Amino acid sequence: GENVEQHPSTLSVQEGDSAVIKCTYSDSASNYFPWYKQELGKRPQLIIDIRSNVGEKKDQRIAVTLNKTAKHFSLHITETQPEDSAVYFCAASPSGNNDMRFGAGTRLTVKP
Amino acid sequence: NAGVTQTPKFQVLKTGQSMTLQCAQDMNHEYMSWYRQDPGMGLRLIHYSVGAGITDQGEVPNGYNVSRSTTEDFPLRLLSAAPSQTSVYFCASSLSGVTGELFFGEGSRLTVL
Numbered sequence: 012g013e014n015v016e017q018h019p020s021t022l023s024v025q026e027g028d029s030a031v032i033k034c035t036y037s038d039s040a041s042n043y044f045p046w047y048k049q050e051l052g053k054r055p056q057l058i059i060d061i062r063s064n065v066g067e068k069k070d071q072r073i074a075v076t077l078n079k080t081a082k083h084f085s086l087h088i089t090e091t092q093p094e095d096s097a098v099y100f101c102a103a104s105p106s107g108n109n110d111m112r113f114g115a116g117t118r119l120t121v122k123p
Numbered sequence: 124n125a126g127v128t129q130t131p132k133f134q135v136l137k138t139g140q141s142m143t144l145q146c147a148q149d150m151n152h153e154y155m156s157w158y159r160q161d162p163g164m165g166l167r168l169i170h171y172s173v174g175a176g177i178t179d180q181g182e183v184p185n186g187y188n189v190s191r192s193t194t195e196d197f198p199l200r201l202l203s204a205a206p207s208q209t210s211v212y213f214c215a216s217s218l219s220g221v222t223g224e225l226f227f228g229e230g231s232r233l234t235v236l
Binding site: 012017020042043045047053054055056057060062100102104108109110111112113114115116 | 154156158163164165166167168171173179181182213220221222224225227228229230
């Protein structure tokens with residue numbers, strides 16, 4: 012089955028700096044790559060996703076890039092704010108398979 | 124629209140006891156799933172269902188049973204609880220399987236003593 016690895020496990024940045032979280036996946040048939048944000052004690056919520064026919068997607072301060080050849084994708088957050096502090100999860104879903112696999116998560120702390 | 128509703132929010136069990144975590148959604152989603160969340164291990168898929176009457180195993184199905192008799196409900200049963208099943212459990216649903224947004228419930232924190 013699919014295996015997703017996520018780095019780093021913790022990330023601390025100063026407010027206003029950029030943050031980058033990287034994930035690699037093993038199944039070349041994976042074609043959908045979402046990112047979820049989980050605030051402390053809350054449920055995970057989708058913040059952005061990308062499909063395999065697209066190399067990059069942007070939504071305001073958040074962007075995701077996908078490199079299918081290298082089988083890795085990254086989340087970029089610019090101009091970080093304290094409310095960006097949370098755990099971020101990447102995930103990958105192979106085509107034709109309903110078994111989505113998540114990375115272990117990255118705890119992002121934005122210091123004011 | 125209540126979204127995805129899970130009960131109970133907290134539960135303490137003794138080893139060997141059984142229990143059912145309830146999950147209901149009012150969005151008419153065909154796809155529903157159960158994940159467990161453990162520190163440092165992300166979200167791991169236990170079971171999923173692509174529609175009423177259809178269920179399948181995920182990454183960590185042992186010790187859990189599911190059924191899907193209606194579109195709305197997807198209960199998760201622990202047959203004989205073990206301390207290794209101490210975790211936070213999330214139910215999630217989606218309109219378009221795993222290639223669309225998963226809507227999660229608030230989570231159920233289970234402790235097995």
